[in-house]
Amino acid sequence: MARVRKALDAGWDPVELREQYNAAAAEKQVAEQALASLPTQVTLTKAQLELWIDELGDLGAALNSANPEELNRLYGALRLSLRYHHANQTVDVEVDPMGDRVDKACVRGGT
Known part of the structure; x- marks a missing residue:
């Protein structure tokens, strides 16, 4: 006012x-x-994740036989992050392939 x-x-x-x-x-x-x-963040249940992984096939074998340099590039591009919790022996896995991209817009013509 x-x-x-x-x-x-x-x-x-x-x-x-x-x-x-x-x-x-x-x-x-x-x-x-x-x-x-806007859609809210989607969280997968354990059963949904297991079904999804089963549908992808034997990725473990493919990853085990992959070239380490190629895996390094893949994990880097996916921005793969693993956090191990020793108390309950679980791993948090995070993938953020779009983390370094930002939509930019000018405000009132920009500067």
Whole structure:
């Protein structure tokens, strides 16, 4: 409100301010609806993961016979991360092939 008062004191037209405010409010509402409609993160169950792996075939044999340099490039491209928990003897596996890519957009023409 302080900014609106300053704008009015500086001679801005109240009708123009109202139109700008309404346009900004409408943009915000559209953006909030778009965010709300984004899919949530999907988590696989153990059974779903096992079925998926079975459908892929014997990847273990293929990986065991692969060239180590090729595997290194593959794991690097996938951004493969393994975290071992010794207490319960489990491994967290994370793959983030798009982690280094960022969608860039200019704001108000960019700089």
